Amino acid sequence: MNRVVKWLLIVCGGLLVVILAIILIAPSLVDINKFRPQIENAVSEATGRPFTLGEDLRLSLFPWTSVTVNDVHLGNPPGFEEKDLFRLETLEVRVEFMPLVLSFFKDIQVKTFILKGARIVLETGKDGKTNWEGIVKTTTGSSHEGKKEDAAPPESKPLVGLPVNSIAIGEIAITEGSLLFIDHTKEERFHISDLTLELKDVSLDRPVHLIFSAFANGHPLSLNGSVGPLGKDLGKGTIPVDLSLSALKQLDVKLKGSVSDAASTPRFDLSIEVPPFSPRKLTSTLGQEFPIVTKDPKALTHLAFNTDLRGDTGNVTVSNGVINIDESTLKFSCKAGNFPRPDVKFDLKLDEMDVDRYLAPEENDESVGSKENSRSSGQNKEKTGGSMSEQQKTDYGPLRRLALTATMQIGKLKVYNTRIEDFNFKVAGENGVFHLEPLSLSLYEGSLSAKGLFNVKKDVPESRLTLNLKGINASPLLKDIAEKDILEGKLNVEMNLWMKGDDAGRIKKSLNGRGDFVVENGAIKGIDLVSMVRNTDGAYGLVSLGDEKAKTEFSNLQVPFSIKNGVLYTDNTRMESTLLRAQSTGKADLINETLDFRIEPTFVTTKKEDVEKMKHSEVMVPVLVSGNLSDPKFRPDLRGMAKKKLEEKVFESTEFKEIFEKEELKPLEDDAKRLLKGIIDFPFSGNKK
Numbered sequence: 001m002n003r004v005v006k007w008l009l010i011v012c013g014g015l016l017v018v019i020l021a022i023i024l025i026a027p028s029l030v031d032i033n034k035f036r037p038q039i040e041n042a043v044s045e046a047t048g049r050p051f052t053l054g055e056d057l058r059l060s061l062f063p064w065t066s067v068t069v070n071d072v073h074l075g076n077p078p079g080f081e082e083k084d085l086f087r088l089e090t091l092e093v094r095v096e097f098m099p100l101v102l103s104f105f106k107d108i109q110v111k112t113f114i115l116k117g118a119r120i121v122l123e124t125g126k127d128g129k130t131n132w133e134g135i136v137k138t139t140t141g142s143s144h145e146g147k148k149e150d151a152a153p154p155e156s157k158p159l160v161g162l163p164v165n166s167i168a169i170g171e172i173a174i175t176e177g178s179l180l181f182i183d184h185t186k187e188e189r190f191h192i193s194d195l196t197l198e199l200k201d202v203s204l205d206r207p208v209h210l211i212f213s214a215f216a217n218g219h220p221l222s223l224n225g226s227v228g229p230l231g232k233d234l235g236k237g238t239i240p241v242d243l244s245l246s247a248l249k250q251l252d253v254k255l256k257g258s259v260s261d262a263a264s265t266p267r268f269d270l271s272i273e274v275p276p277f278s279p280r281k282l283t284s285t286l287g288q289e290f291p292i293v294t295k296d297p298k299a300l301t302h303l304a305f306n307t308d309l310r311g312d313t314g315n316v317t318v319s320n321g322v323i324n325i326d327e328s329t330l331k332f333s334c335k336a337g338n339f340p341r342p343d344v345k346f347d348l349k350l351d352e353m354d355v356d357r358y359l360a361p362e363e364n365d366e367s368v369g370s371k372e373n374s375r376s377s378g379q380n381k382e383k384t385g386g387s388m389s390e391q392q393k394t395d396y397g398p399l400r401r402l403a404l405t406a407t408m409q410i411g412k413l414k415v416y417n418t419r420i421e422d423f424n425f426k427v428a429g430e431n432g433v434f435h436l437e438p439l440s441l442s443l444y445e446g447s448l449s450a451k452g453l454f455n456v457k458k459d460v461p462e463s464r465l466t467l468n469l470k471g472i473n474a475s476p477l478l479k480d481i482a483e484k485d486i487l488e489g490k491l492n493v494e495m496n497l498w499m500k501g502d503d504a505g506r507i508k509k510s511l512n513g514r515g516d517f518v519v520e521n522g523a524i525k526g527i528d529l530v531s532m533v534r535n536t537d538g539a540y541g542l543v544s545l546g547d548e549k550a551k552t553e554f555s556n557l558q559v560p561f562s563i564k565n566g567v568l569y570t571d572n573t574r575m576e577s578t579l580l581r582a583q584s585t586g587k588a589d590l591i592n593e594t595l596d597f598r599i600e601p602t603f604v605t606t607k608k609e610d611v612e613k614m615k616h617s618e619v620m621v622p623v624l625v626s627g628n629l630s631d632p633k634f635r636p637d638l639r640g641m642a643k644k645k646l647e648e649k650v651f652e653s654t655e656f657k658e659i660f661e662k663e664e665l666k667p668l669e670d671d672a673k674r675l676l677k678g679i680i681d682f683p684f685s686g687n688k689k
Contacts, residue, residue, distance in 0.1 A: 033057050047135050049085065050075035066094040076131045081182060082121040085131050089117025115174045123182040172199035192216050205229050207240070219248040219285055235263020241270070250282045267312045274305040276324065296357035302326050314339070328353040343403040352412035394502055396432065396456040403430035417480045419443065432457040446471035446491070462500050469493040474519060489522015489557070497563070508566045508591045517559035524552040527634070553577055566591040588629070595632055597625040
């Protein structure tokens with residue numbers, strides 16, 4: 001027995017010596033550089049790009065398994081500015097041999113992984129082609145193509161961890177790296193240089209500390225922090241994350257929390273914090289113009305953000321969200337789930353904001369002119385076949401799949417110079433039907449409330465809106481919105497509107513509704529209606545709209561109206577004052593923005609001095625209103641007045657009736673009336689409409 005054991009030991013020892021000799025001697029006997037052409041050809045065929053390796057390839061197996069590669073080049077196809085898509089100065093990897101072999105590759109101990117001088121260039125040519133297109137070639141057998149189309153896709157199995165007991169890495173270093181983006185279609189370049197990534201003392205049972213730094217177009221970027229411990233079963237368990245990103249000495253981002261079961265059922269619980277920074281300074285540091293042109297050049301100089309983010313692949317919850325924009329603070333929360341048919345709930349609370357600061361500056365005369373030209377061009381398109389928006393259909397599929405519940409509260413808001421307070425908004429809906437229930441706000445000593453519906457079940461959306469305004473001070477409202485001082489008094493409005501379409505032109509054409517517009521104890525400024533109807537000097541030509549001296553005061557102005565296919569009609573508009581009552585009929589074409597109204601006045605007064613004035617006043621004349629919404633025109637309705645007087649003074653007179661009571665003249669009565677009316681209707685130059 002002793003002899004057998006002795007011989008076994010001798011044999012095993014001899015084999016061990018032989019193996020060690022092979023490990024030690026073989027690398028020196030085998031010239032790995034002889035395989036360089038085969039490696040280069042294999043990579044070139046696989047990528048379709050020229051590939052070369054440096055002449056100094058080195059391989060060692062003991063005591064460290066190490067590979068060293070130098071001067072690697074992966075070229076570009078012809079037609080690109082840069083010669084190489086990828087270039088590498090040095091790659092050196094050292095793995096401890098004995099633990100790797102004895103553990104059957106379950107104990108991986110890496111001493112160094114050094115990547116030096118890696119340079120990647122991603123280039124887009126003027127023809128839109130990129131240098132990375134087709135870099136990975138795939139081949140399929142023609143005899144199996146039909147079978148592959150019919151075959152069911154293979155099931156994807158989740159990664160449940162790597163079959164290793166331990167990983168220990170002394171140093172991972174990527175140094176002197178660079179990444180260059182070139183886009184010849186836009187003549188743009190973006191260069192990341194001096195890229196350095198260091199991971200030290202890497203292990204599965206300890207946090208991995210990382211340090212990253214680079215320069216983006218010459219401006220510094222850095223990322224540092226820790227991830228882990230990762231655990232032996234990668235992809236299982238909870239992995240802590242604590243990272244800080246610093247960019248351009250302007251922007252800092254902090255990410256802290258954890259990621260769980262990343263390989264099977266990923267979950268995350270993270271906190272994101274962005275301390276205050278200036279977006280304008282950040283852009284300026286990059287040497288770029290700020291992409292947003294605002295009316296206030298000091299807008300967007302202060303921005304901060306923080307929130308908590310929790311969820312998995314099926315649900316996401318955002319809580320404790322705060323965004324600080326200049327002097328405004330927005331608090332928000334959100335829940336979203338069932339992503340194939342998203343169910344979204346969010347809540348926003350804004351303390352105050354002047355939105356006008358963030359709008360684009362007002363256009364100059366030239367741009368306004370071009371805008372008018374484009375508008376008339378658009379109208380021509382409508383006449384000859386429809387606008388682009390009419391020809392292109394919007395895809396409302398995402399809205400039909402969406403279930404939404406949203407609320408918004410705003411303390412103070414200024415938008416288009418209109419000042420709003422106590423804004424409350426709620427919208428809810430699903431399957432393409434959304435309800436506004438309700439919207440309420442305070443403005444100009446009064447209130448506004450609205451309810452509505454937006455239906456996108458069909459290709460052309462349908463909308464309904466019920467609007468109520470109570471006790472609005474009309475004068476400052478119109479001054480702020482339209483920059484016109486034309487109306488005083490307390491404004492009350494009730495209206496119901498319904499429409500179709502998703503652009504202004506189609507909405508106007510399909511607009512229908514009804515409502516009532518009432519102003520109490522007010523005045524129409526810039527119009528002296530009393531002088532107009534009395535036909536006094538200067539009433540029509542010498543008094544311009546907006547003249548503070550011209551004013552028509554009233555106790556009540558009521559405008560009941562209906563809208564049919566974009567045209568507003570009123571046949572019983574009434575205005576009452578101590579001296580005058582007026583009734584108006586006509587229409588306003590909202591599509592072409594034109595006016596066509598007739599105001600019929602009546603003097604009513606009990607004051608003695610007013611009665612005396614009326615006795616000596618000129619003849620009362622109805623007023624015609626024409627022109628457009630922004631520039632109405634007023635003129636006396638002499639023709640209408642003449643017709644009325646003809647009816648009252650001639651046709652209804654005793655003399656006229658006596659003449660045509662005679663039997664021989666009776667058949668001529670209608671002809672006489674038509675003749676007299678025709679004289680009035682004859683288009684004399686002074687009586688044209």
